[in-house]
Amino acid sequence: MALRPLGYLLIGLVWLAIWLIAVLLLVGSVPALAYGDSDSLVEGVGDRLSNPVEAVVFLVILVPIVAAAVGAGGWYVITASWPLAVLSFTYVVRALNPAYAGEKLSFTARGAWGSTIGPPTLSGVALSLQPVRATRFTDGVMRFYVAGWSFDGRMIVAMLPAGLAWATAIGALAPSVSEVLHVVFGALTVLLLGASWTLGVRAFRASASTAGAGNEDRVATMSAGQRAQRMKELKKQREDRLRNE
Structure with a gap:
C-alpha cells in the first residue's frame, strides 16, 4: 500500500520534530x-540568597524542582521521542521492501496502569x-523506548545532577560573574554531568536487565514466545499468499 510508508514517514517526522525541539x-x-x-539573573539569585528565608526556599524547594524538571524531564522527553522516530x-x-508486503509492521500495547509516563x-x-x-x-x-516510557526512580535520581548542571552551566557562561566563579561553575558542570552519566548508565543497565527478566510491571512488549508465534503466523500467511498466486 502506497500510503503505508508515507504514514510512517509523517509519524517519524513528528517525533523527530519533538526530539529536536526538546x-x-x-x-x-x-x-x-x-x-x-x-x-538581572545574577542579581536576582544574589538577592534571594542574601535573605535567609528566601535562601532556604530557593535551595530546598526551587533548586530540586528545577533539577527534576530539567534533568529528569529532559531525559524522558528526549528518550521517549527519538526511538519512536527511528522505529x-x-x-x-520495511514498507518499501517486498519481503514485508502484506504483513503488519508494528503493533500497539498498553503499559500497566501507573507504570508509564504520559496522561493517566x-x-x-x-x-x-x-x-x-x-x-x-x-x-x-526498544531498550531505549522502554527506558523513555517507564517510570524509574533510579533514572530520575541519576538525572538530578544533570539538572543542576544546567544551572551551573549558565553561571559558567554568564559574563556578569567573576573569572573565579566561571572556573568553579565550569568544573561543577563537568562533575555533575559526569555523575549523571555514571548513574544513568547504571540505572539504564539495571532497568534493561529487569525488563529482560520479564518483570510484568515494565512497559508491555512482545515476549519471545509471542514473537515466535507471530513469526509462525507471518510465515503461514506468506506461504498461503504464494500458493494462491
Whole structure:
C-alpha cells in the first residue's frame, strides 16, 4: 500500500520534530539565559540568597524542582521521542521492501496502569510503533523506548545532577560573574554531568536487565514466545499468499 510508508514517514517526522525541539530548548536555553540578561539573573539569585528565608526556599524547594524538571524531564522527553522516530523510519524502509508486503509492521500495547509516563488513562498508556518482526537493531532501539516510557526512580535520581548542571552551566557562561566563579561553575558542570552519566548508565543497565527478566510491571512488549508465534503466523500467511498466486 502506497500510503503505508508515507504514514510512517509523517509519524517519524513528528517525533523527530519533538526530539529536536526538546534538545534545542534544553541546550539553547543555557546561552540564552547566560547572555540574554545575565545581570538581572545574577542579581536576582544574589538577592534571594542574601535573605535567609528566601535562601532556604530557593535551595530546598526551587533548586530540586528545577533539577527534576530539567534533568529528569529532559531525559524522558528526549528518550521517549527519538526511538519512536527511528522505529517509524525503519518501518518506512520495511514498507518499501517486498519481503514485508502484506504483513503488519508494528503493533500497539498498553503499559500497566501507573507504570508509564504520559496522561493517566483507565486502561494504561498506549505504547505504539512496537515492531512485529524484531531484529537486533529494533531490540536495541526498544531498550531505549522502554527506558523513555517507564517510570524509574533510579533514572530520575541519576538525572538530578544533570539538572543542576544546567544551572551551573549558565553561571559558567554568564559574563556578569567573576573569572573565579566561571572556573568553579565550569568544573561543577563537568562533575555533575559526569555523575549523571555514571548513574544513568547504571540505572539504564539495571532497568534493561529487569525488563529482560520479564518483570510484568515494565512497559508491555512482545515476549519471545509471542514473537515466535507471530513469526509462525507471518510465515503461514506468506506461504498461503504464494500458493494462491
